[in-house]
Amino acid sequence: AAFGEWGIDEALDSLSASGKSLIVVGIDNGGEKRMSEYNPYAYDQVGKGEGKEYVEYLVETLKPFIDENYRTKRDAAHTYIAGSSMGGLISFYAILEYPKVFGAAGIFSPAFWTAPQLYDEAKKKSAAAKGKFYFYAGGSETKTMVSDMQQIIDMLRHNSSAEIKVEINQEGRHNESNWRREFPKFYEWIN
Secondary structure (H helix, E strand, C coil): CCCCCCCHHHHHHHHHHHHCCCCCCCCCCCCHHHHCCCCCCCCCCCCCCCCCCCHHHHHHHHHHHHHCCCCCCCHHHEEEEEEEHHHHHHHHHHHHHHCCCCCCCEECCCCHCCCCHHHHHHHHHHCCCCCCCCCCEEEEEEECCCHHHHHHHHHHHCCCEEEEEEEEECCCCHHHHHHHHHHHHHHHHHH
C-alpha cells in the first residue's frame, strides 16, 4: 500500500498453526483513482463512482478465475472480502449486494461519509443480509467515523439476521498499523 502494509502474510504465517488454510488475493487499486474506483455512487469530489463495476468484476471475472485455477471452497461460507477506508466501504457494499457470493466482510474504518446513498441502499437490502460482518474503527479517526459506522451497524442489527462483530479502539487512527493489529482478530472471528 502507498502508506504502509497490513502485514497479512506475516499474520497468516503466525495463525497457520491452527491448521486452517486460506488463499488471499490482494487486488491493486488505481492509486489516486481509488476514491471513485471503490465508490458505487458518484461523489462530488471525484465524479462518477465505479464501485458497482468493480464488484461485478470481482464476482463475474476474478472469483471464477480463482475458483477455476486453485483448490477453493467456492461457496459463500468460505468466501470473504475485506478492506480499509474506501476498501471498507466497497467490502460492505459487496457483501450487501452479493450475499450469495460473500459470506463474511472485514469492514475496517469504512469511508461511509463518501457514499451517503449507501444508507438508503443498506436499509433496502439489510433484510436479506446474512453472513458475518466485522466492523472496526478508531476513535481518533474522523469526527464521524464511529457514528457513521454505528448507524449502519444499528440498521443491520435491526433488520437482518447477520452475525455482527464490532471493535472500536478509542485511540485508533486511520492507518495501516491499526488495521494490521486488527486483522488477526477478524481472521479468527470468521473462522
